[in-house]
């Protein structure tokens with residue numbers, strides 16, 4: 004491939020997927036949790052609580068708890084973790 008072809012291909016690729024390469028989600032986000040899981044890694048200290056909250060929220064939703072109540076409970080969990 005010549006350089007001209009390479010850059011044309013890069014432009015095509017970027018257009019096709021809607022933009023230049025993405026910035027990875029930072030640790031402490033669900034995206035980073037998924038990354039750990041895909042790589043079969045243990046979750047780091049920032050990602051573990053995010054995943055725990057995500058699972059807990061899913062559990063509460065299954066129990067029919069309202070979104071407002073779930074938010075309150077997650078806030079309480081976050082506050083408890085800070086201490």
Ligand SMILES: [Zn+2]
Nearest residue numbers: 030035047050
């Ligand atoms: Zn992490």
